[in-house]
Amino acid sequence: METVEDVRPRTGKRPALPPLRVVALLLALVCAGIGAVGLATADRGIERRSTVVAGVPLELARPAGTTGRLPAVVVAHGLAASRQLMRGFADTLARRGYAVELVDLAGHGASTARLPGAGDGPAADARLDRDLDVAVGHLRAMPWVDAARIGLLGHSMGAAAVLRYATAHPEIRATVSISQGPTSQAARPRNLLLLAGGLEFAGFRDGALGALRSAYPQARTGVTYGDPRAGTARRAVIVPGVEHVGVLFHPRTHREVATWFDGSLGGSAAGTPLQVGVRPVRRAGSAMLLHLAAVLGFGAIASAVLRRLPAPGRERRRVPLPLALGIPAGAVLAAVPVMAVVPRGLLPLAVAAPIAGFFGVVGVLLLGTARLTGRIGVANHGGGSARTATLGAAVVLVALTVVSFAVPAQLGWAHAVPVGPRAWALLPITACAAAFFGGIEALCGGYGRRAAIMIHAWIAAGALAGLGVAALVGAASSFILLVAPLLAALLVWQGVQAAALRAARAPAWLTAVVGGVLLAWPIAVTMPIT
Structure with missing residues (x-):
């Protein structure tokens, strides 16, 4: 019997793709697993201990199984950093047979001492x-x-400090200066290596070459001059493709540092087991994977925490899109001159008061303008039990946000526990940041998911541009330009969290509080105590 193939079109539906939130959660679990393993194994082959000497927090690393006397290196961080950011150098050098001491300079990291003049001047x-x-x-x-x-090895402010110290102490056999900028002292320390990133501001690159040419006028980068045995060795290297922080994690930087100390200090001690691989990104990169896992997993967690809250009974009328985009531009322009008049000593942290003031003024102007347009209102989320549930959800999500930043940072790249006056300074900075994100939510209210994300991104980008303008015109410290990448990352992070909270129909104030804590915590724990 002849058979006829059924050629009728299939009416069955395609299998549904996994929801985006499920994919994000799976990626979060993968990133968290890889990051946790990376941090758990980062100290393999290294003995590490921390102590405080004369008020100075120190962390000492050396190769495990040491049997001889080791050459040693003191490592100093830059402004608004801490010893955690420099751990990659301890990892590289300790595995080559060096003892390495990381220091939290005054006003930074775990140090509660005041740094005079935010690092500038004779007292500092x-x-x-x-x-x-x-x-x-x-x-x-x-x-x-x-x-x-x-x-000695130092970065930025720490580079200027080690240059000065090595000049005054000729018994220091070798010095590595990373991104120190212009200096008149670079010709005097023994055996000096100068490094800068190819994407840094020109002053850092010119400073490295100028310091080299102060000793060897016709010198070129990438060439070693002088004799390390006589203490006259000099070398300058511009590491391609990296900026002020990225230069600390580039393999070329670590190879140059290790080779320089090997040649100047005589290499590792006899009997020390050597592991000479360079893995500068392993520790910080693992921490960044944990941060990424937190961002990817936040939506699923927020949805689970908020799923029992009643839906808002009344939606806001949305602000017309031209106003939603135009109001922030005006608010940023109005906030820039405010930074110039904010008293620098209002908070005990360098640069923090102008930054907090800027975000606070922008937020107040956004909220006020939205109120004047008559399109801001508080949605009804139910009675007393609903309010209690919302407060509980807020506590959980704020705690999750703090842990998501603080734990990976503390383990991988930054001191993240508020100490000394940082603890109380956290409160006004959080209030200003929360006002900023509250203003964003006021303008996003009533819009769909994509439009709200666009408005949020527009305001965040405008705020970053405003901070840059303030620094360029002298209304705020130029140091803001160096911390701009951190602020940008935090604004993107909060953009993702805000989108997730809007999808979960969280009240606007909860989104503002979560964002306020996320932006304020890194500012409070990184800016130096002054």
């Missing part, structure tokens, strides 16, 4: 010199350290 120089002296003295006192073979 004296304080930084004193901290380095404590670190070098502590290192020399270790019985397994060769006191005749000690070097």
